[in-house]
Amino acid sequence: MSVVKILKNECWEDVCTLADLVPNSGICALVSGQQVAIFYLPQEETSVYALHNRDPIGQADVISRGILGSIGDELVVASPLYKQHFKLSSGVCLEQPEHTLQSYKTRVIDSCVQVLVSS
Amino acid sequence: MNEQKIVVVGNGMVGHHYVETLAKSGVSANICVIGGEPRPAYDRVHLSEYFAGRKPEELALTTREHYQEIGVDAHFGDPVAKIDRKAKAVITDGGRRFKYDKLVLATGSYPFVPPIPGSDSKGCLTYRTIDDLGMIKAQAKKAKVGVVVGGGLLGLEAANALKLLGMETHVVEFAPGLMGVQLDDGGSTMLRRKIEALGVRVHTGKATQNIKAGTDTRLLMEFADGESLATDMIVFSAGIRPSDQIARDAGLELGGRGGIVVDYHCRTSDSDIFAIGECALFGGMIYGLVAPGYRMAEAAASQLSEDKLAFQGSDMSTKLKLLGVDVGSIGDAHGKTEKAINFVFSDERDEVYKRLVVTADGKNLLGAVLIGDCSDYDSLLQYYLNEIELPASPENLILPESAGGIPALGAAALPATATICSCLNVSKGAIIEAIEGGCCSLGEVKTSTAAASGCGGCAALLKNVVEDEMASRGLEVDTSICEHFSYTRQELFHMIKVEAIKSFAELLEKHGKGHGCDICKPAVASILASLWNDYILEEKHVGLQDTNDTFLANMQKNGTYSVVPRIAGGEITPDKLIVLGEVAKKYQLYTKITGGQRIDLFGARLEQLPDIWGELISAGFETGHAYGKSLRTVKSCVGSTWCRYGQQDSVAMALYVENRYKGLRSPHKLKSAVSGCTRECAEAQSKDFGIIATETGWNLYVCGNGGMRPRHADLFATDLDDETLIKYIDRFLMFYIRTADRLQRTSVWLDNLEGGMDYLKEVVIQDKLQIARELEQQMNDVVGTYQCEWRTTIEDADKLKRFRTFVNSGESDSNIVFVQERGQPRPASESETIEILAKTA
Ligand code: SRM
Ligand SMILES: Cc1cc2nc3c(=O)[nH]c(=O)nc-3n(C[C@H](O)[C@H](O)[C@H](O)COP(=O)(O)OP(=O)(O)OC[C@H]3O[C@@H](n4cnc5c(N)ncnc54)[C@H](O)[C@@H]3O)c2cc1C
Ligand code: SF4
Ligand code: FES
Numbered sequence: 001m002s003v004v005k006i007l008k009n010e011c012w013e014d015v016c017t018l019a020d021l022v023p024n025s026g027i028c029a030l031v032s033g034q035q036v037a038i039f040y041l042p043q044e045e046t047s048v049y050a051l052h053n054r055d056p057i058g059q060a061d062v063i064s065r066g067i068l069g070s071i072g073d074e075l076v077v078a079s080p081l082y083k084q085h086f087k088l089s090s091g092v093c094l095e096q097p098e099h100t101l102q103s104y105k106t107r108v109i110d111s112c113v114q115v116l117v118s119s
Numbered sequence: 120m121n122e123q124k125i126v127v128v129g130n131g132m133v134g135h136h137y138v139e140t141l142a143k144s145g146v147s148a149n150i151c152v153i154g155g156e157p158r159p160a161y162d163r164v165h166l167s168e169y170f171a172g173r174k175p176e177e178l179a180l181t182t183r184e185h186y187q188e189i190g191v192d193a194h195f196g197d198p199v200a201k202i203d204r205k206a207k208a209v210i211t212d213g214g215r216r217f218k219y220d221k222l223v224l225a226t227g228s229y230p231f232v233p234p235i236p237g238s239d240s241k242g243c244l245t246y247r248t249i250d251d252l253g254m255i256k257a258q259a260k261k262a263k264v265g266v267v268v269g270g271g272l273l274g275l276e277a278a279n280a281l282k283l284l285g286m287e288t289h290v291v292e293f294a295p296g297l298m299g300v301q302l303d304d305g306g307s308t309m310l311r312r313k314i315e316a317l318g319v320r321v322h323t324g325k326a327t328q329n330i331k332a333g334t335d336t337r338l339l340m341e342f343a344d345g346e347s348l349a350t351d352m353i354v355f356s357a358g359i360r361p362s363d364q365i366a367r368d369a370g371l372e373l374g375g376r377g378g379i380v381v382d383y384h385c386r387t388s389d390s391d392i393f394a395i396g397e398c399a400l401f402g403g404m405i406y407g408l409v410a411p412g413y414r415m416a417e418a419a420a421s422q423l424s425e426d427k428l429a430f431q432g433s434d435m436s437t438k439l440k441l442l443g444v445d446v447g448s449i450g451d452a453h454g455k456t457e458k459a460i461n462f463v464f465s466d467e468r469d470e471v472y473k474r475l476v477v478t479a480d481g482k483n484l485l486g487a488v489l490i491g492d493c494s495d496y497d498s499l500l501q502y503y504l505n506e507i508e509l510p511a512s513p514e515n516l517i518l519p520e521s522a523g524g525i526p527a528l529g530a531a532a533l534p535a536t537a538t539i540c541s542c543l544n545v546s547k548g549a550i551i552e553a554i555e556g557g558c559c560s561l562g563e564v565k566t567s568t569a570a571a572s573g574c575g576g577c578a579a580l581l582k583n584v585v586e587d588e589m590a591s592r593g594l595e596v597d598t599s600i601c602e603h604f605s606y607t608r609q610e611l612f613h614m615i616k617v618e619a620i621k622s623f624a625e626l627l628e629k630h631g632k633g634h635g636c637d638i639c640k641p642a643v644a645s646i647l648a649s650l651w652n653d654y655i656l657e658e659k660h661v662g663l664q665d666t667n668d669t670f671l672a673n674m675q676k677n678g679t680y681s682v683v684p685r686i687a688g689g690e691i692t693p694d695k696l697i698v699l700g701e702v703a704k705k706y707q708l709y710t711k712i713t714g715g716q717r718i719d720l721f722g723a724r725l726e727q728l729p730d731i732w733g734e735l736i737s738a739g740f741e742t743g744h745a746y747g748k749s750l751r752t753v754k755s756c757v758g759s760t761w762c763r764y765g766q767q768d769s770v771a772m773a774l775y776v777e778n779r780y781k782g783l784r785s786p787h788k789l790k791s792a793v794s795g796c797t798r799e800c801a802e803a804q805s806k807d808f809g810i811i812a813t814e815t816g817w818n819l820y821v822c823g824n825g826g827m828r829p830r831h832a833d834l835f836a837t838d839l840d841d842e843t844l845i846k847y848i849d850r851f852l853m854f855y856i857r858t859a860d861r862l863q864r865t866s867v868w869l870d871n872l873e874g875g876m877d878y879l880k881e882v883v884i885q886d887k888l889q890i891a892r893e894l895e896q897q898m899n900d901v902v903g904t905y906q907c908e909w910r911t912t913i914e915d916a917d918k919l920k921r922f923r924t925f926v927n928s929g930e931s932d933s934n935i936v937f938v939q940e941r942g943q944p945r946p947a948s949e950s951e952t953i954e955i956l957a958k959t960a
Contacts, residue, residue, distance in 0.1 A: 024662030069636030
């Protein structure tokens, strides 16, 4: 169903509309068969962030259901299982930096939320 | 090495402390205890609480099992009759012989009954042991009038007991005033005034000459002045005498008026025999308090080790509540020291009396008397014990602030040697050491030093010292909730309430920084819910909640959720049981009876939750709030409806309580239980608030906890009618919600509450802060706006959108895999998952 647009070798996948997102919280989408957590912070300059949904520590697909916040200057999501914090920008885990969630570029075009799957 | 055989005679408070001290010291010794009473040591200091409903077991300081565990050979109910010093053995009444290398006499004292004709009549009792209290209670059933002979400290405690038993109570004292030992005339007069206002009749300067049978009452007391007093019961509390008979018979040196003479090491005239506690005479004195006894026990025990301590006498200052009246006495209360200067403040309207006795140069405190207001006691005691120089105008220490009074001595002014907790002998230095050793909260310091675990009188001072110490080392007692708000939960609660703040964003903008986090967001969500009780999935609150609150279900290890419908009081109809079974079968859920008397259905996928709840709600179920920081279950026992011992309908009460408080948001989860009688099958004493039926109503217990650090609940109020019970619970819960820190169960909250249980009672029962009505009102508002969150959710299509696993697909999470075990599903392990996924791929 989703439309794959190829532009300058970049492959952006349509995921949903802005209205499907939940302000200051996350939802999960299937992007090219992968579970991707998408977070929406309407007040921020970059308002949509995307990270892989699987918690590498708790071993379950639940990152999208974590609480958003900030630690120092970093925007983070806290895993709902054991509460480690992952940076929204890079997916790096603050408590256990050996764990990093894959992060994805996002953009919003005419209310359509897109995730970059490969370039 | 050959183990020394230590025999301890007497298992009172001091004898027990000796055993514990020796057992912990690492000295290898073979300890044998011979206690004259039928039960192991108990807390005599709090004996009177028996009349407020505390049971003998709850007064126990130890158990037979505990002694067994630490290798102590203990025998009870067969007192020692004789010491055979030559053979180094003791012989009991029952004829048993125990050999010793070292003997420790801790036989305490017994109440003195004056040799008045008739003082052995039925109805004449004493007040020292649990058995004594049992007798008083039994005889009180047939008694209307009770007299206590003796107006000292223990006499007044006994008077309180008679009053609690509903008797017309009299105190007869030979001396001209009450508590002549500890109080000066002014203090004694004020105390009398206060006690008489409570309905206790005080007769001073009265010598009883004869006790005979009465006409309308059981007994008639005749006094030297020709007057008489009719009564049904007489409790003698005319002083104590050391239990020194066996020492006397064995030829040990005694004092002129009794008491086994001991030296600095608590050795008697036989160097293999020690005496400690109230049977010992040191420097011509019997110390009738527990703290000096403990110091003696420690000194005596240390003589068996390298590190020998000396007993050097002890301070006899006391702070008490007698018949609810605060009484404090420090040092030279009578101002007998030569050239002492006195300062006296007396306020007959508020019935407060304070006296300071100061050295001639005005620099040091010699003594003090406080009646009606003991708030300065801790400070004054520290001035006295540590010889801290007094301010230029010492009178300001006892004047009300409006008249130039100055605030109490700060913790910082105390030297490291200052004793903060005298029961457990914890100095300020020891507290500092504990903090240096890594303790960083009041609770941790308490656990590590045992301070404040005795009489509890030092709790407020301890808190000051800990906070001051932490602050002084820049350890800033950081009470801020997280980096986004430099406030405590309680402060946030007040700000939100006073400024009528309705959302997290508003609060953050006004008082915080950054974006918030998983600490402050749920805490604020809980406060907003406690105060305004909005539906928690309002858009503005959604991002604040833990996943458990967002999806109204607890997340399990594999990302699925559990479903826990409310089964109030644990009562459920067969039809509803069938519905649970059918739903579990249809959605292939694992079912289990929980520890909270309900049924948990595990393994629901996010997208299944609305359907499952839809079916449950249409069958009449509602949410059980197993996910929220809110009321969990109110367990019940079957109660008077079925049980042959039931006193009240505990199930009906549990249902009422659970339905009243369901949905109430609080700093941590809340649990309760209602038992139908003292057999306590519902385990109410392990709950945040527990209710136990009595013959005439309900006893309320509060601040219990199971879990990681179990704590027995404290008895809070007795024999309440339904209405008063609910009123107290309303106030208690709201006060907790208002003042507790985040994730602080009621037990931990109480540990950190200045003033402890007494203060809590003052606030909730006596309404000291005048907020009871407000607390009740607030509770009524919350109760009135309850909604089942699951019902609200499934009725709102918009809300349901959140329960899709994927925003852009109807699929479910293929990484969730179950296997069957004992006829039910369970999450597959990692290796099982890989195997199964490989097969299906
Ligand atoms: C299901 C149940 C175990 C069972 O199979 O019986 C259970 C399950 C959990 N308990 Fe419990 N507790 C359950 C009864 C208890 C009891 C017994 C009781 O209530 O009589 C206790 C001890 C009593 C007490 O709380 O004082 C108990 C003490 C805890 C604690 C420790 C609390 C403490 O103050 O030390 C936690 C951890 C916490 O809350 O921080 C906890 C936390 C949990 C959590 C929420 C852990 C988690 O985050 O996943 C579990 C959630 C399971 C779920 O999804 O529902 N559970 N838990 C019981 C549910 C009762 C119910 O019907 O609601
Ligand atoms: C109602 C009440 C309130 C009190 N309040 C306070 C207070 O607020 N603060 C305070 O500091 N103190 C208080 N006290 C005093 C305190 O309880 C005592 O100082 C303390 O209990 C003394 O301990 P002990 O072990 O020396 O004696 P006890 O506790 O009297 O124990 C002695 C034990 O030895 C046993 N015994 C005696 N002879 C023999 C024998 N021959 N063989 C075997 N066993 C024997 C006795 O049966 C008894 O069990 C109070 C006392 C009472 C009664
Ligand atoms: S005891 Fe531990 S494992 Fe068992 S239910 Fe409670 S929290 Fe879970
Ligand atoms: S002074 Fe009694 S507990 Fe500390």
